[in-house]
Amino acid sequence: MAVITVVCPTAALAAGTAAAADPFAGQSFWWVLVLVFAGGLGLNLTPCVYPLIPITISYFGGRSSSRGGLIADALAYWLGMAIMYAALGSLVALGGAFLGQALSHPAVILFLAAVLLFMAASMFGLWELRLPASLNRLASSNRTGVLGALIMGLTLGLLAAPCVGPFVVGLMAHVAKEASVGYGLLVFFVLAAGLGLPLAVLAAFSGSIQSLPGAGEWMIWVRKFFGLVLIIMAVNIAEPLLGAGLARWLMILVGLVGGIYLGFMEKSGKGAFVKFKHVAGIVILATAAAFWWFWAPGGGGQDKTAWVHFSPQVLEEAKASNKPVVVFFTADWCNPCKQLKSETLPRPEVQELLKHFVPVKADVTKAPGPEAQSFMRQYRVRGVPTMIFMDGRGQEITESRVVGFLPPNRFLPLIKMAVARTSTASGK
Incomplete structure (x- = not known):
């Protein structure tokens, strides 16, 4: 199974997305950890996590370990990801004030948009992207055992660590007020633990997922759906270069075309799944129409402040x-x-x-x-x-x-x- 190397686009505009200077002000220690863990779980809904799904299934699906051994390996995999995310997240937090400037340069935005389009093309089957050979050798040399799973988690944590970008920026002010490196490491570790939990569960049951009847048929459609999401994300990332009006109209157009294709023209699957595709296509079209109705840009105003x-x-x-x-x-x-x-x-x-x-x-x-x-x-x-x-x-x-x-x-x-x-x- 092909796997994909990814850089998460959301980090590119991370510094502009925080809603308040300290979103956790006044919260108790344990409630902050609960909210951070929930935020990590929420990151699994972002496109930058999708490529970790085939990586996880392909790595753990071929193991012959017992159920207990596979669960232990999955926990080690989870721990490895959490350690790497915590370390890199802390470095980003310490690095700091100019994260948005460094990652939102026009050249970087253009590169990230191109990477997303390249990955989207792979999702539609135009080509396959795989992990670098050196990482494949590292994984295969530690194919069994808890140590191998831990190393794989560390490796994937390194590849996908930018996914924590927006949350890292949101937590910066809070952690800075505490002035404690230990507290900062704990917060980022809990964030990464939330992000890695679904992947650890997926690792533990990857063998069962691969044995599902007809998995290949509906997973082809799912890959193409993720490809559509990646195209929309690429346009969204390129908005500073395209302008708000053009970017939003392009996203609407992509949604309409994608809804028609995925709902009524894509050929994979049969039986009840065909009906599901029709419903999904209608939902995508309705979402694009709603986006046009509520979010299509107007002319906008002009700031007349004498700065x-x-x-x-x-x-x-x-x-x-x-x-x-x-x-x-x-x-x-x-x-x-x-x-x-x-x-x-x-x-x-x-x-x-x-x-x-x-x-x-x-x-x-x-x-x-x-x-x-x-x-x-x-x-x-x-x-x-x-x-x-x-x-x-x-x-x-x-x-x-x-x-x-x-x-x-x-x-x-x-x-x-x-x-x-x-x-x-x-x-x-």
């Missing part, structure tokens, strides 16, 4: 004049930044509230200067877009920090709170 270029002098002058400041970190390659500028900032009520602040913009499209880097380290700015509100004394209003794209209905309460705090601080 001032970032510099320490601007901040010092505002502080000396007891004027509140909003500092907006953005970049041309950042798609959530574009959404914030076109959908949220142009709103009249937002524009009116922004007049209470000295608007300062830090553009990190190429690279932040040393002064901006120092500010980002001091205020733990982990990516773009980030918007920091400061009162007239130069103190951040932490409750109002904006990280990632927020629609107007979620942005307005934060900026209203900032205005209220600045008015209180100035004695108005």
